[in-house]
Amino acid sequence: MYDVAIIGAGASGLMCSCALKIKNNNLKVLLLEKNDKIGKKLLITGNGRCNLGNYNTNISNYNSNSNISRFKQYLDIKKYLDEKNNSIPSYIDYENYIEYLKYIGIVIKQEDKRLYPYSNQAICVCKVFERYLNYLHVDIRYNYDVNKIDKKNDIFYINDDIKAKSVVIATGGKSYPKTGSTGTGYEILRKFGHKIEKIYPALTYLKTDYKYIKDISGVRYDAVVNLSVNGEVKNTEKGQIQFTKDSVSGICVFNLSRNVKKYLEEKKKVTLIVNLVPNYSEPQIEEYIKSFKDYKIQDALSGIINNKLANAISKQLKVHDKLVKQISKDQIKIVAYTIHNMHFNITQTGDFNNAQVTTGGACLDEFTDNLESKKCKGLYAIGEVLDIDGKCGGYNLSWAFTSALIVKDSILKV
Numbered sequence: 265m266y267d268v269a270i271i272g273a274g275a276s277g278l279m280c281s282c283a284l285k286i287k288n289n290n291l292k293v294l295l296l297e298k299n300d301k302i303g304k305k306l307l308i309t310g311n312g313r314c315n316l317g318n319y320n321t322n323i324s325n326y327n328s329n330s331n332i333s334r335f336k337q338y339l340d341i342k343k344y345l346d347e348k349n350n351s352i353p354s355y356i357d358y359e360n361y362i363e364y365l366k367y368i369g370i371v372i373k374q375e376d377k378r379l380y381p382y383s384n385q386a387i388c389v390c391k392v393f394e395r396y397l398n399y400l401h402v403d404i405r406y407n408y409d410v411n412k413i414d415k416k417n418d419i420f421y422i423n424d425d426i427k428a429k430s431v432v433i434a435t436g437g438k439s440y441p442k443t444g445s446t447g448t449g450y451e452i453l454r455k456f457g458h459k460i461e462k463i464y465p466a467l468t469y470l471k472t473d474y475k476y477i478k479d480i481s482g483v484r485y486d487a488v489v490n491l492s493v494n495g496e497v498k499n500t501e502k503g504q505i506q507f508t509k510d511s512v513s514g515i516c517v518f519n520l521s522r523n524v525k526k527y528l529e530e531k532k533k534v535t536l537i538v539n540l541v542p543n544y545s546e547p548q549i550e551e552y553i554k555s556f557k558d559y560k561i562q563d564a565l566s567g568i569i570n571n572k573l574a575n576a577i578s579k580q581l582k583v584h585d586k587l588v589k590q591i592s593k594d595q596i597k598i599v600a601y602t603i604h605n606m607h608f609n610i611t612q613t614g615d616f617n618n619a620q621v622t623t624g625g626a627c628l629d630e631f632t633d634n635l636e637s638k639k640c641k642g643l644y645a646i647g648e649v650l651d652i653d654g655k656c657g658g659y660n661l662s663w664a665f666t667s668a669l670i671v672k673d674s675i676l677k678v
């Protein structure tokens with residue numbers, strides 16, 4: 265019989281197994297993974313570089329249907345990074361996941377506010393985990409797909425095969441199912457009476473029916489982007505927006521994508537409103553255009569915005585090929601307004617195959633502060649299977665690792 269069985273060898277399951285064994289090496293820990301290797305999703309994070317955290321990590325970067333303020337203290341790693349970034353942790357004072365990562369051999373570096381492994385390689389992160397799990401004698405079973413967990417007389421039975429005193433569900437969400445995260449954790453938790461908040465793909469592209477989208481395909485542009493729902497601006501992001509033949513993408517769009525599928529299901533009108541030149545006011549843009557009165561409008565605009573965007577906007581406003589001096593003052597006003605407010609009607613989002621995370625999941629209100637189920641003693645859930653998701657920039661791995669540490673002390677009390 266195992267003391268703890270952890271289902272899923274992704275970011276959260278790997279961290280949880282290490283943390284338990286670091287604290288108590290006598291604990292019998294079993295890690296069950298349906299793939300033939302650990303960390304299949306971890307390997308592709310951060311474009312293969314593994315953006316494993318963010319200097320700005322705090323509760324405001326997360327989304328949930330539940331109140332998540334009780335996890336606030338765990339997610340504030342800024343203070344730690346300021347004070348201890350260059351120190352080597354001693355064996356007893358691990359406060360957060362960064363210290364654990366360092367302890368097992370993953371040296372961290374900061375790029376802007378993002379944290380990466382010094383090796384710049386997600387594969388190195390997986391290898392370090394693998395080595396450390398070996399060193400700690402964590403039992404791992406690969407190609408083991410958990411589809412059934414029962415509890416009888418305080419003992420968990422996994423697939424009628426394995427016995428454990430505690431079980432940690434670390435099966436991830438439903439995004440990128442080819443990495444193994446197919447959503448089975450939701451079914452397991454549902455059978456124990458847990459409420460699963462409706463899940464949606466998040467951190468994904470948004471499809472648009474903008475008439476000239478093909479013309480601007482390939483353009484990447486720094487902009488301020490507003491998400492408007494039924495005419496009300498819900499969120500604003502600043503950063504690079506990218507256009508493809510039928511969609512808008514880029515980190516700022518990913519961050520705005522989180523509730524879009526839900527809004528569309530509710531038949532709400534979703535629009536991305538893009539300010540292409542946030543550093544200049546509309547009157548300044550008007551003056552700029554007017555100073556090139558002998559130019560075609562798209563050529564005048566090309567001095568201030570991307571050439572493809574200049575062409576698309578002038579076509580959209582039916583002033584393409586006209587000289588600036590042939591256009592009325594009101595029309596110039598509209599051009600300047602459009603440069604500040606380019607509208608993209610949103611028709612669809614990427615699906616789970618294209619979404620970096622799942623929003624929704626196991627309702628957090630049904631778990632204690634230690635992430636133990638309130639429905640079933642000894643059952644825990646960590647990582648993306650829970651109803652909490654972060655923005656792009658290292659916040660989701662931060663949660664996966666942090667939640668793994670939250671459960672360890674509770675399990676060790678058993």
Ligand SMILES: Cc1cc2nc3c(=O)[nH]c(=O)nc-3n(C[C@H](O)[C@H](O)[C@H](O)COP(=O)(O)OP(=O)(O)OC[C@H]3O[C@@H](n4cnc5c(N)ncnc54)[C@H](O)[C@@H]3O)c2cc1C
Pocket residue numbers: 271272273274275276277296297298299302303304305306308309310311314315316317408409410411434435436437439440443444445446447448449619620621646647648649657658659660661662664
């Ligand atoms: C392309 C991409 C890039 C990303 N980049 C970043 C990034 O740079 N920074 C960041 O913070 N976040 C990033 N994310 C999000 C981040 O990877 C996830 O939020 C995080 O991996 C979730 O960790 P987890 O342990 O909860 O689940 P996962 O990492 O999904 O691991 C779950 C594991 O459980 C296994 N499993 C599932 N069901 C069963 C079962 N029934 N039996 C046995 N095993 C099972 C799966 O095979 C899998 O190995 C990215 C995601 C994607 C898809």
